[in-house]
Amino acid sequence: MFPRITEYVHQLIQPRIQQGDLVIDATMGNGHDTVFLAKIVGDTGQVFAYDIQQQAIENTELRLLEEGLHHRVTLRLCSHDQMEHEENSVSVVVFNLGYLPGSDQSLTTEPHTTLGALDLARKLIKVGGLIVITVYWGHEQGKEEKLKVEEYVEQLPYPEYMVLKYQYINPKNQPPFVLAIEKRK
Amino acid sequence: MFPRITEYVHQLIQPRIQQGDLVIDATMGNGHDTVFLAKIVGDTGQVFAYDIQQQAIENTELRLLEEGLHHRVTLRLCSHDQMEHEENSVSVVVFNLGYLPGSDQSLTTEPHTTLGALDLARKLIKVGGLIVITVYWGHEQGKEEKLKVEEYVEQLPYPEYMVLKYQYINPKNQPPFVLAIEKRK
Numbered sequence: 345m346f347p348r349i350t351e352y353v354h355q356l357i358q359p360r361i362q363q364g365d366l367v368i369d370a371t372m373g374n375g376h377d378t379v380f381l382a383k384i385v386g387d388t389g390q391v392f393a394y395d396i397q398q399q400a401i402e403n404t405e406l407r408l409l410e411e412g413l414h415h416r417v418t419l420r421l422c423s424h425d426q427m428e429h430e431e432n433s434v435s436v437v438v439f440n441l442g443y444l445p446g447s448d449q450s451l452t453t454e455p456h457t458t459l460g461a462l463d464l465a466r467k468l469i470k471v472g473g474l475i476v477i478t479v480y481w482g483h484e485q486g487k488e489e490k491l492k493v494e495e496y497v498e499q500l501p502y503p504e505y506m507v508l509k510y511q512y513i514n515p516k517n518q519p520p521f522v523l524a525i526e527k528r529k
Numbered sequence: 530m531f532p533r534i535t536e537y538v539h540q541l542i543q544p545r546i547q548q549g550d551l552v553i554d555a556t557m558g559n560g561h562d563t564v565f566l567a568k569i570v571g572d573t574g575q576v577f578a579y580d581i582q583q584q585a586i587e588n589t590e591l592r593l594l595e596e597g598l599h600h601r602v603t604l605r606l607c608s609h610d611q612m613e614h615e616e617n618s619v620s621v622v623v624f625n626l627g628y629l630p631g632s633d634q635s636l637t638t639e640p641h642t643t644l645g646a647l648d649l650a651r652k653l654i655k656v657g658g659l660i661v662i663t664v665y666w667g668h669e670q671g672k673e674e675k676l677k678v679e680e681y682v683e684q685l686p687y688p689e690y691m692v693l694k695y696q697y698i699n700p701k702n703q704p705p706f707v708l709a710i711e712k713r714k
Contacts, residue, residue: 345657346691346711472530500699506531507699514685514692526531 349520352510353476354380356524357436360474361385365435368468369393370424370461371453374446375404377438382413391417394424399447425460429468436473437465441489442480442520452485455492462496466505466527475525482518497523504529534705537695538661539565541709542621545659546570550620553653554578555609555646556638559631560589562623567598576602579609584632610645614653621658622650626674627665627705637670640677647681651690651712660710667703682708689714 347355361367363386369378372395381391395401401419408414424439439461443452465475477497481490497507506528511521532540546552548571554563557580566576580586586604593599609624624646628637650660662682666675682692691713696706 345713346693346709494698498698502700505699506697508531509694509696509698511694512691513679513683513694514690515687524531528530 346512349478349512349522350376353377353438353478353522356474356476356522357381357438358384360472361389361435364388366390366392366429366433367435368427368429368437368465370427370437370465371395371440372400372404372419373440374400375407377440378404378417378419379407379411379413381436381438382408382411382416385416387416389416392420392427392429393417394420394422394427396421396423397447397451423457423461425457425464427461427464427468431467432470434465434468434470434473437469437475439465439475439477440480441477441493442483442486449483452483453489454485455489458489458493459496462493462525466500466525469527471527471529473527477523477525478520479523480520482520486518493523497525500525531697534663534695534697534707535561538562538623538663538707541659541661541707542566542623543569545657546574546620549573551575551577551614551618552620553612553614553622553650555612555622555650556580556625557585557589557604558625559585560592562625563589563602563604564592564596564598566621566623567593567596567601570601572601574601577605577612577614578602579605579607579612581606581608582632582636608642608646610642610649612646612649612653616652617655619650619653619655619658622654622660624650624660624662625665626662626678627668627671634668637668638674639670640674643674643678644681647678647710651685651710654712656712656714658712662708662710663705664708665705667705671703678708682710685710
């Protein structure tokens, strides 16, 4: 069976991360990916996770404490277009575009900050590194963001970057799909 | 690094085939996929390979003899919309849409026979089975076939079928992409 989209994202990410690596969860949400990343980087690695909602920080913190992974993660209550890290230092940056599951659906990621964050993420990842974006576009503001982000990644210069689109195209309910940007030079 | 499209196809196919299985190469071409399939099915398995060009049969036969895999494969000089096998008996059907590499580029797969063959393939594969289509659309007639095939797979009923599109979207030279149809019911 084809993997669920969330599983596929994990399959893409896992082989790109070594113990001790620096990785970023650009959209913390409820912390599922933050925990996944924290497990892989090991005790010598570091995860930075960003979100603009206090609720996301609290949910993620709780999850990390439960898993005993809190010491590997720095949680930041700020927008992902304010990420500050050294260039070419990060293995993987993960984005989930949409709203915080179980929360206010009118508060979503927005095209201009998302594109700003992608510009940043491109500089931060090292050669061989990956930006993985899961696009949830079933909600009201989702269509515009989907179009903007697709347009952005399609024009990324090849072969400096290679962009993969992975999508299940016959379900009618606008299921999420994956865009993955690999830095090659 | 992301895999080349031909490697990705092999990654999709491999876990779907057990020794002893019946599989089909619907577009034999120069026999690369035929050989790949013959290796996986083992001595108790069977590969049927189709092509309308005598040159394809000869190239593939030679390759199979070199590899000592000839006894596992039946080569048929006929169109893939004439495939005859039992329904729900086949694990994997492979298509490469375009022209025979190194041969006459005006002789290509054509939309109406391709769609007929896909209709057939859907009946032949068993539940859990896979149809994998690599769409080469850089040539003159390729655009129309691409559109027709995309339209066809997008309307396949879900959840009876799940259709994956895997594409590298930023290179400008119209690189091949993959459509994969999984039968779920």
